[in-house]
Amino acid sequence: MADTKVLVFCEVQRGRFKKGSLEALSEAKRIVGKAGGGSVVAVAVGNGVGDIAGELKAYGPDRVIVCAPDWLEGYNGEAHGRIVAEIAKSEAPTAILVTATLDGKDLAPRVAAALGVTIATDCTAIDSDGDGRLSVVRPVYAGKAYATIKIADTPQVVSLRPNSVPVAEAEGAAAVETVEPSFGAGDLRYTVKAVNAAKTEKADLTEADRVVSGGRGLKGPEHFSILEELAETIGATVGASRAVVDAGWRPHADQIGQTGKTIAPTLYLGFGISGAIQHLAGMSTSKCIVAVNKDPEAPIFKAADYGIVGDLFEVVPALTEELKKLQADG
Amino acid sequence: MKVVVCCKRVPPTDARIKVASDGSGIDEEGVQFVLNPYDEFAVEEAVKLKEAGKAEEVIVVGVGPADTAAVLKNALAMGADRAVLVKDDAGYRDPLSIARALADAIGAEEGVGLVLCGRQSVDQQSLAVGPMLATIAGMGCVMDVVKVEVGDGTASVHREAEGRSEDIEVKLPAVLTAQRGLNEPRYAKLKEILKAKKKPFAEREFDFGEPRATIEKLSPPPERQAGKIVGDGPGAVPELVKLLRDEAKVL
Known part of the structure; x- marks a missing residue:
């Protein structure tokens, strides 16, 4: 269905997009492809992300939306969650994909709840039909069973376990658009006072x-x-x-x-x-x-x-x- | 202030899970449900806050079938003051619906300054109910906390993120989700278990409406092909590396 629209939150760490986000973008392309058309919208949030947002084009999003307030340094679940929810409200996607890193697991439920919809987290496989409706598989009981879940709500919010689907490069004509949040740092209920980053270049x-x-x-x-x-x-x-x-x-x-x-x-x-x-x-x-x-x-x-x-x-x-x-x- | 702790009943982590033959859920026969291990951290933290004079009352709230009462009573035996059970007999309930039911129950209490949840349940492991509940209730939310200090109108918390840890100040009321390392949950003493039986226990109803998500099928994990023992001791290493390179193609 041509009005299938998948919004992908693309997570940034140490100035680079997470591989899991590229996997999610690739999966979004597959969902839209199966639906016989539609669009993929990549979303990147945080101070400075505009400088690297162009890198996302290699994975074929139709649009890239950047929200980069200068007060938002690093990850803040509340700020990121509110921004992604604001973008989702104005974009009205049929699905939202997020990589299920720890930050992704922190973010996605906030976004879903702000939109009044449920979520399927840490999925290891996504199947979709011609209408862009998803059927997801998620390990439950610590992998002792696998649940196949269908979400009735729209948008269908899903987080995808890293390394579950391949990354595929694709043609993308996306221009980078910039949006501003409707709120400021002073409106947040929590403030990150200090970050103690592990001194490693190793993958998480x-x-x-x-x-x-x-x-x-x-x-x-x-x-x-x-x-x-x-x-x-x-x-x-x-x-x-x-x-x-x-x-x-x-x-x-x-x-x-x-x-x-x-x-x-x-x-x-x-x-x-x-x-x-x-x-x-x-x-x-x-x-x-x-x-x-x-x-x-x-x-x-x-x-x-x-x-x-x-x-x-x-x-x-x-x-x-x-x-x-x-x-x-x- | 009052502290609310959200509690769920789950199969123990060492339980063998059998999928029911019709694929609708797990076979619950013989499963001894326990309080979700992460919720134990949350209960312990709330009781410690009460002992330190920072909380007046600790209320435990659970959503689930009637036998959820048993794990709520465990929480009472650990030192919580009263329990509220939102009865739900659905075999599967999606995270937003559970969060809405909890928010409804918490909304009925006055003076709640802090809501503590386990970071995840070990059955559905969504890691979603805490932040969803906070969003619905209009509270701040910090996930995966390993240290909590309650101040005047705010809490200072330490959380573990991936590859980093953070010091965060959050305005109260807030929802915090408990990560391993927050504390060592106590064992309830017999005297406390007996006392818990007399503590107030209320039941509530919640109108869940239409299901927002359904389990189409629950399956056992895919069978892994039986592996092979390459050999004994360091002598087997060259063969292992060859297999990893040529057969598994992972090097």
């Missing part, structure tokens, strides 16, 4: 393409250095099991699992992790799972594509060496 755990994860088998926090070296070699982000976080070896932010982060990387490498059901829940949508554990009966081997039974303190350095060799050979 939830959207990392490769993850190296450690469990109790590491025997102590000091031994994570071998995983960090391996991660460094292949450009992976380091995660951990709950046992390790509970023991205080790694921060909460690193925890993968039902009460931690849910990840879907292309490659997941787990070392010294037995594979409690709650951990498997957090990483079972990874595309390729490798497990190394000295216990051949460890449940993680049932979830793994490839396993090595052995002492991780011998296997990890050997693996790092082998991968370095592979890279040196090109």
Whole structure:
């Protein structure tokens, strides 16, 4: 249906658009394509985003709308939420897509509620029909079941789990339009007083393409250095099991699992992790799972594509060496 | 001020989940529902605020079937003062509808300064009800808080975001969603469990209207193909790398 209109919120971090947002834009193009026409509107919010908004054109939006008040530095859920809701009210899209990063998970429900509609979050697949109506799949019960959901409300607000759909470049003729919010910094109910950013260029755990994860088998926090070296070699982000976080070896932010982060990387490498059901829940949508554990009966081997039974303190350095060799050979 | 805590009943995180044969929901037989673990953090924080003299009353509110009463009573045993159950027998209820029902119940209370929710339920894991409730109620909302200090008309909170953490000042009333790390929830003592049985417990109705979203189908997770054990010890590493490169094509 030609009046299918998908609005995509495009998240910016450290001056770049998130890969998950490009995935959402690509998915929006597919929805519009299936509907036999319509439009994709990309929305970017925050001071300075106008400078990079042109980069979105490579993913084929029909329009790019920028709202870049100089008082909005970094992410503020309330400000971002109100701005996206204002744009959505004036654009009246049939669907709104957001990448389900932590900021996306913070933002999307605010936008949906401001529009008086419900939401389907952290979806791993979207199907759509000729009318642009979506049928989404979302893991529930920590991935122990998958729910296929149809939203009756319009717009259909959906957040999409990073790494769930491919990014596709597309022709776009979009000019960048600029809008102003109807409110100012003084109207907000909350103010970000300080931001302590992690000093890393690494991808965030939830959207990392490769993850190296450690469990109790590491025997102590000091031994994570071998995983960090391996991660460094292949450009992976380091995660951990709950046992390790509970023991205080790694921060909460690193925890993968039902009460931690849910990840879907292309490659997941787990070392010294037995594979409690709650951990498997957090990483079972990874595309390729490798497990190394000295216990051949460890449940993680049932979830793994490839396993090595052995002492991780011998296997990890050997693996790092082998991968370095592979890279040196090109 | 009064503090409201939103509570949900969920299957424990180590429960085996069986999809009902008609695909409409989960097979609840034998499932021992518990208070959502993230809601436990929220209840603990509210009770601590009361103990510190910052809150006069802690009210726990839940939306769900009749047996939600049991987890609300757990919250009472942890130190909350009274409970309100909004009865809902729908097997699935979308996040906005739950948020509206909670906002309705909270709106019936006077002097609510703070609403605490778990960041997510471990069953539907939408991470949406808290911020939706705040938007409907016209309150500020900070998600994933790991530290809360209530001041005069404002709260200073610390939240964990992706790759960063933030110090935030939010005007009250506000909704805060609790992240792991906020506190260590207490175990209710037997005496408190007995006392909880006598605490006020009210029921409310809410007109949910037409469903805003429906579960068409609930399926077990896709079967993963059985993996292979490449070998034992570091000797298996070259073969593993070869498989990752040539078979899985992930290197």
